[in-house]
Amino acid sequence: MPVRPVEVPAAPEALLAAKGSTTVSVVLPARDEEETVGDIVRVVRNAWVEGLPLVDELVVLDSDSTDRTAEVARAAGARVHAAAQVHPRLGPATGKGEALWKSLHVTSGDLLVFLDADLLQWGPHFVPGLLGPLLTDPGVVLVKAVYDRPLLGADGDEAEAGGRVTELVARPLLALHHPELSGLVQPLAGEWAVRRTAFETFSVPVGYGVEIAAVLDTAAHHGAEAIAQVDLGRRAHRHHRHDTLGPMALQVLAAVEARRDGGAGVFEPSATLTQYDRGPEGHTPRRRAVDLSERPPAASVEGYGRAREESG
Numbered sequence: 018m019p020v021r022p023v024e025v026p027a028a029p030e031a032l033l034a035a036k037g038s039t040t041v042s043v044v045l046p047a048r049d050e051e052e053t054v055g056d057i058v059r060v061v062r063n064a065w066v067e068g069l070p071l072v073d074e075l076v077v078l079d080s081d082s083t084d085r086t087a088e089v090a091r092a093a094g095a096r097v098h099a100a101a102q103v104h105p106r107l108g109p110a111t112g113k114g115e116a117l118w119k120s121l122h123v124t125s126g127d128l129l130v131f132l133d134a135d136l137l138q139w140g141p142h143f144v145p146g147l148l149g150p151l152l153t154d155p156g157v158v159l160v161k162a163v164y165d166r167p168l169l170g171a172d173g174d175e176a177e178a179g180g181r182v183t184e185l186v187a188r189p190l191l192a193l194h195h196p197e198l199s200g201l202v203q204p205l206a207g208e209w210a211v212r213r214t215a216f217e218t219f220s221v222p223v224g225y226g227v228e229i230a231a232v233l234d235t236a237a238h239h240g241a242e243a244i245a246q247v248d249l250g251r252r253a254h255r256h257h258r259h260d261t262l263g264p265m266a267l268q269v270l271a272a273v274e275a276r277r278d279g280g281a282g283v284f285e286p287s288a289t290l291t292q293y294d295r296g297p298e299g300h301t302p303r304r305r306a307v308d309l310s311e312r313p314p315a316a317s318v319e320g321y322g323r324a325r326e327e328s329g
């Protein structure tokens with residue numbers, strides 16, 4: 018069975034009745050996002066915590082920021098956890114996936130909604146949009162955002178279509194190894210929602226492989242038809258330079274490789290990516306170690322579930 022076709026978002030008022038006793042955590046992973054995280058927190062809080070109460074907790078996972086991300090997020094009304102201080106006994110790791118995996122240990126929602134913290138064009142409808150299929154259909158496990166994504170120029174004007182890693186890496190990989198997932202319009206969307214009971218059983222790449230891994234693991238364990246998609250309109254974010262997209266692409270590739278052949282694929286804990294700068298003497302190599310490691314399923318970690326018990 019293929020992934021589900023793209024849906025229009027449900028009316029938020031109708032979702033409140035469907036929510037019943039189901040609890041919802043909204044989580045923003047954030048690394049040096051002082052310029053944008055405050056507005057996102059404020060908008061979500063006004064609309065869905067203080068307004069129509071669809072969200073039970075609003076949490077920012079501060080991912081080793083060196084700017085005022087934590088302070089700004091707290092002032093805007095989020096609970097903030099430093100990813101590095103959540104179970105430090107588990108050892109250090111850095112990356113977006115690490116922040117999402119750590120969020121499982123400090124939140125209690127039955128449903129988790131993830132929003133990137135660098136959003137420039139988006140809207141509060143993202144939250145009920147992502148929750149809708151999970152609240153109304155028990156067969157849905159994971160919901161991906163669908164949107165138009167412009168590539169903004171330095172002046173903020175739309176230069177061309179964005180999603181460079183999506184188009185050059187994720188889609189070709191799905192075409193080669195997972196054609197049953199080719200119906201995914203935005204496989205790498207950083208805005209998605211998932212049932213805790215599923216995400217806590219997945220291995221989670223610590224870096225940017227987290228999204229593609231969650232999609233593949235959902236399809237492997239629950240079937241591609243457990244993945245829903247919702248059209249949220251348009252989304253713009255802060256862009257990487259092309260050279261920092263290299264490590265991201267490598268992490269996405271590695272997460273797919275590791276899951277080939279039913280999970281018996283090639284798993285490498287790290288790789289060295291060599292890029293080149295032209296200098297007066299010719300081309301100088303710039304080598305980066307890229308972390309390809311994965312955290313084990315959160316549910317397998319001793320002490321997991323304490324946040325839920327404490328809040329329950």
Ligand SMILES: O=c1ccn([C@@H]2O[C@H](COP(=O)(O)OP(=O)(O)O[C@H]3O[C@H](CO)[C@@H](O)[C@H](O)[C@H]3O)[C@@H](O)[C@H]2O)c(=O)[nH]1
Nearest residue numbers: 046047048080111112113116133134135205206207225228
């Ligand atoms: O070490 C990190 C790096 C990033 N982030 C946060 O993760 C979000 C997305 O990071 P970003 O660098 O902006 O990624 P994108 O360029 O937006 O990459 C897209 O593609 C990635 C690979 O699939 C996804 O992980 C992203 O969510 C998706 O938006 C932002 O809130 C970051 O602050 C962290 O928390 N820790």
Ligand SMILES: O=C(O)[C@H](O)COP(=O)(O)O
Nearest residue numbers: 179180181182183205256
């Ligand atoms: O999801 C992606 O493909 C990467 O985040 C790059 O997106 P961009 O090309 O819109 O910056």
